[in-house]
Amino acid sequence: MYTVTFKDLNxxxxxxxxxxxxxxxxxxxxxxxxxxxxxxxKDVVGIAQTGTGKTFAYMLPxxxxxxxxxxxxxxxxxxxxxxxxxxxxxxxxxxxxxxxNVRVLGVYGGTNINTQKQxxxxxxxxxxxxxxxxFDLAVSRVLKLKSIQKLVIDEVDVMLDLGFRHQLxxxxxxxxxxxxxxxxxxxxxxxxxxxxxxxxxKPERVTIAVSGxxxxxxxxxxxxxxxFYTKVNLLEQLxxxxxxxxxxxxxxxxxxxxxxLFSQLEELFNEQCCVIHSNKTQNYRLRSIEQFRAGENRIxxxxxxxARGLDIDxxxxxxNFDTPVYPENYMHRIGRTGRxxxxxxxxxxxxxxxxxxxxxxxxxxxxxxxxxxxxxxxSISTELIEEERPQIRERNNPHKRKTDEHAPGPxxxxxxxxxxxxxxxxxxxxxxxxxxxxxxxxxxxNYNKRNKKx
Numbered sequence: 280m281y282t283v284t285f286k287d288l289n290x291x292x293x294x295x296x297x298x299x300x301x302x303x304x305x306x307x308x309x310x311x312x313x314x315x316x317x318x319x320x321k322d323v324v325g326i327a328q329t330g331t332g333k334t335f336a337y338m339l340p341x342x343x344x345x346x347x348x349x350x351x352x353x354x355x356x357x358x359x360x361x362x363x364x365x366x367x368x369x370x371x372x373x374x375x376x377x378x379x380n381v382r383v384l385g386v387y388g389g390t391n392i393n394t395q396k397q398x399x400x401x402x403x404x405x406x407x408x409x410x411x412x413x414f415d416l417a418v419s420r421v422l423k424l425k426s427i428q429k430l431v432i433d434e435v436d437v438m439l440d441l442g443f444r445h446q447l448x449x450x451x452x453x454x455x456x457x458x459x460x461x462x463x464x465x466x467x468x469x470x471x472x473x474x475x476x477x478x479x480x481k482p483e484r485v486t487i488a489v490s491g492x493x494x495x496x497x498x499x500x501x502x503x504x505x506x507f508y509t510k511v512n513l514l515e516q517l518x519x520x521x522x523x524x525x526x527x528x529x530x531x532x533x534x535x536x537x538x539x540l541f542s543q544l545e546e547l548f549n550e551q552c553c554v555i556h557s558n559k560t561q562n563y564r565l566r567s568i569e570q571f572r573a574g575e576n577r578i579x580x581x582x583x584x585x586a587r588g589l590d591i592d593x594x595x596x597x598x599n600f601d602t603p604v605y606p607e608n609y610m611h612r613i614g615r616t617g618r619x620x621x622x623x624x625x626x627x628x629x630x631x632x633x634x635x636x637x638x639x640x641x642x643x644x645x646x647x648x649x650x651x652x653x654x655x656x657x658s659i660s661t662e663l664i665e666e667e668r669p670q671i672r673e674r675n676n677p678h679k680r681k682t683d684e685h686a687p688g689p690x691x692x693x694x695x696x697x698x699x700x701x702x703x704x705x706x707x708x709x710x711x712x713x714x715x716x717x718x719x720x721x722x723x724x725n726y727n728k729r730n731k732k733x
Contacts, residue, residue, distance in 0.1 A: 288314050290343055293378035301374060306339075307332040309487045314340050317461060322482035324475055325463040331487060333463045334371045334590075337431050342372075347380055351402035352426040358410055358450070360438040362387040362561060363568060367590055368407045368433065381405060388412045389561040396421045410438070410446040417453055427454055431461045436607075439470040451478055465611060497617040501627040501637065501648045506667050508660035509653075510600060510628045511543050516657050517598075517626075518548060518578065525595050526571075529580045530612045532601035534558050537580050539664070540600060544578060554580040583608050591615065596624045602633035606643035630667075 284305050285298050298304075306314070309327040316323050317340040327333055341355060348354070359365055369385040376383065382403040386395045388411050395412070399422050406413070406422070416422035432438065438447065460479050464471055475482060504510045518524050531537045534556040541554040553567035553576040571579040572591050583603065594616045603609045609627070617623025627648065629637050641647050653659075 283311055288339070290339065294339065294343060294375065297375050297377045297379075300377065307336070309333055309485065310336040310339065312487065313337065313485045316483045316485060317341065317459075318344060320459050322460040322479045323462070323485065324479065324482045325461075325485045325487075327463070327465065327485075327487040333433065334368055335375065337433075337461050337463060338372055338375055341429060341431075342375055342379060342381065345379075345381060345404065348404065349402070350426065351400075352423045353384075353403050353406040354426055355405040355429045355431070356413075356424065356427050356454070357405065357407040357431040357433060358413065358438070358447070359407065359433045360409065360441050360443065362389060362409060363555075363564060364434065365407050365409060366565060371590075372405060372407070383407070386412050386416060387561075388415075392416070392419075410443045410450060414446055414449055417450070424454055427458055429459045429461060430454060431463070433463050434465070435462050435474070436464045436471055439474070444470070444474075447474070465607075465614075496621065497613055497623040497625050499613065499625045499627070499646075499648045500651045501629060502651055502653055503634075504628045504630060504653065506630060506660060506662075507539075507664045508662050509657070511540070512658045512660060513628065513653060514544070514598065514600065515547050516654060518544075521577070523595070525577055526574065526593055527578050527596045527598060528571075528591070528594050528615050529578065529598045529600050530603070531580060531582060532603070534582060536601060537582055541580050544580070548578060551576055552578045552580065556582045583611070590618075592618065593621070594618070594623070596626065599625070599627035602627055602629045602636045602640075604636055606640045609640045610644070 282305055285295065285303065288306065288311070290298075309325060309331050313323060313325050313336040317337055323337075325333060325336060327336075345355065357368060359368055365385040365387045369383055372381075372383050382401075383405045384395075384398055384403045385407045386399070387409045392412070392415060395416065396419065399406075399416060408416075413422070417424055432447070460482070462471075462475065462479070462482075502513060504513060514529075518527065529540070531540055537554050537556045541552060544552045553570055555564045555567050559567075567576070567579065568591070570576045580600075597613050597616045599609065599612055603612065613623070613625035616625060627637070627640075637648070
């Protein structure tokens with residue numbers, strides 16, 4: 280069979296030189312199928328799993344057709360959900376545009392907006408932004424969006440999950456009506472579909488792999504583990520094999536759990552761990568990602584929101600320390616490993632309470648994850664964390680609220696005399712009118728005037 284290469288996409292010489300420097304020969308399916316549609320100027324909706332090269336899928340045709348210009352206002356707007364993704368997308372664009380004279384800027388919240396205003400005023404061609412900071416810059420009138428020709432919304436499902444819908448609608452209001460809309464997502468949800476229906480004009484759809492289909496090059500295993508501390512013991516034994524587990528991304532359910540696990544692993548694997556979640560400072564998060572990417576730390580603990588869309592090469596293992604409630608999140612997690620057609624490994628730890636979530640994941644993928652027995656050398660802990668302890672209901676405690684069964688009935692008391700007014704219905708207004716001689720027609724007014732004269 281003939282293998283499609285980037286030569287078949289009819290790119291220009293600067294892009295070919297950049298791709299040669301990166302060592303890329305053949306496009307991924309999403310890059311191949313989206314290229315001609317994005318180049319045509321039509322609205323595009325691309326659905327592809329994480330790790331399939333969506334950034335290059337829209338940037339290759341955009342950069343090919345982006346003519347040199349000295350104008351100050353940007354012509355391409357790329358919206359992404361998180362600060363980390365802004366940094367990553369800007370980095371990818373700079374790699375592709377190495378031999379092209381194009382000005383790229385990334386803006387996001389959590390940093391000094393005045394510094395970003397100065398950078399915007401210098402003039403740019405492509406702006407990559409989170410919705411909140413972009414809208415702030417646009418409202419301040421430093422950033423003018425009247426010249427935007429192409430709008431790209433990357434990881435739109437994450438953006439809507441994070442509650443950016445209102446900000447997206449505000450941004451759509453200030454963009455030129457005549458523009459090309461390009462949207463890329465890993466999953467198609469009802470919210471995403473509503474956004475497409477409302478703002479896109481006859482979009483062409485490119486779908487690569489059915490959502491929920493497990494990637495063929497990722498081996499999946501699961502462990503049934505009773506509690507948090509047993510999970511830590513199992514994780515310790517696995518991570519002791521540094522040659523096999525040489526670059527490990529560990530997912531947890533929420534920020535408190537991320538900090539809790541980090542404190543446990545930091546004692547066991549000193550200076551080999553780092554952690555990212557939304558409560559960490561921007562510099563801390565970026566430094567953690569760079570240290571993990573460079574191999575200075577081999578273990579990164581992350582929450583779903585912070586890690587979705589991050590492109591980090593050569594991750595040997597993704598470990599789901601907590602089983603995700605939503606099956607789509609499981610797919611995004613394991614998509615961090617096995618990238619660029621390499622073989623990846625994905626493990627999931629599940630307590631008894633998490634078995635329903637495992638069933639939903641397996642049904643979603645139409646794939647049963649093989650169960651691995653916990654090694655005999657792993658200590659089974661009986662200690663429970665706060666969330667795992669059963670709720671103890673104290674009996675006969677006067678400070679506790681009584682149950683409905685023993686609660687007193689409704690209180691009744693006689694109304695005071697002033698509150699015991701008779702409901703007179705419609706006749707009340709006539710009595711008031713008679714008492715105060717309230718006129719109802721012009722004739723009544725004249726009558727009242729005559730009576731006053733008398």
